[in-house]
Amino acid sequence: MDEQVKTPFGNFPEVRRAVDTVAELAGPVAEALKNWDADLARSVLYVDTDPELADTAVFCAAYDVPAEASANCVVVAAKRGGETTLAAGLVLATTRLDVNKAVRSHLGARKASFAPMDTAVGESGMEYGGITPVGLPAHWPLLIDAAVAATPWVLVGSGRRRGKLLLPGTAVAALPGAQVLAGLAGLVAGAGAADVAG
Template identity: 80%
Template sequence: MSDDDVTPPFGTFPLVRPALDVGEELAAPVARALEKWADTEAARSVLYVDTDPDKADTAVFCAAYDVPPELSANCVVVAAKRGGDVTLAACLVLATTRLDVNQAVRKHLGARKASFAPMDTAVDATGMEYGGITPVGLPADWPLLIDAAVVAAPHVLVGSGRRRGKLILPGTALARLPEAEVLQGLAG
């Protein structure tokens, strides 16, 4: 497939390529996860779009690249605590919604307390850049909680593991990621 054959399902981007063809543009864990994803159909459905890291704020980004905000999703790293144990998990919600950390996430993970993980913790644990953390390529032992509205979207834009560039993939493909759990009411 040549560059000219790749058309994103939404948005206007200077470069659109199959993500499997641009491993060097992705954070290392993301590139490895795409290459090793057992669901090859899902892996082939992922597109990489080049974007300016200075336009990463959701409102600015959506305006600059003609992306509907309801098709943009945020991957948030959460630290869930119970006793002395801390469990890191990733949560994926649409950018137009707010993650319910205190109820939905805390209860689902069986934690006494849940909060957004500190930036340094999220970056160190994922091997990804802050502002580009994505559900593709997370540590294998992490729960990945995905709001049902994300999976229902025909296509969703998520991070690429770096601040430059994003991934676009079918919502249903996200549900097929390792450790993914689709939950109703994860976000409001």
């Protein structure tokens, strides 16, 4: 616990390994870290942040985080033949998840859209504005834009609006059920444009 932990970027008041801060995390996130590969789990850092500054553009300015190192986790509802499948898409904050084309096509859905807030929160067990790819339901497809996986370190939600997680892009790509896809993100939409969930 006395180990000095530093972040690869940003200016945060408190930094710890996420496995040492499970009480600060949403239940599904803490559980996922406990059951994940030990080395990968230890690579995840937790930074304490103000929940009032959780939206991407504000957060990046307040904590000196480059937008291109921050990612948004968006919950999508894909419909086909009367059935709705929930999935998550992870894209850099400088881009927007291409729900109508890339996600819909990959999931073989007739229609895809952002999931309603109450559905995203209720089904993930995480807080709105803090949904993270770590600890999502195992049956959800987790679609990760290739640019996220290629990022040395990426900042994502912690499952709560307070705090964030930092982890290597390679660790994100190794999450259970992760599918790394090229072209998942659309044109630059401004930091925070896709901040529906995390």
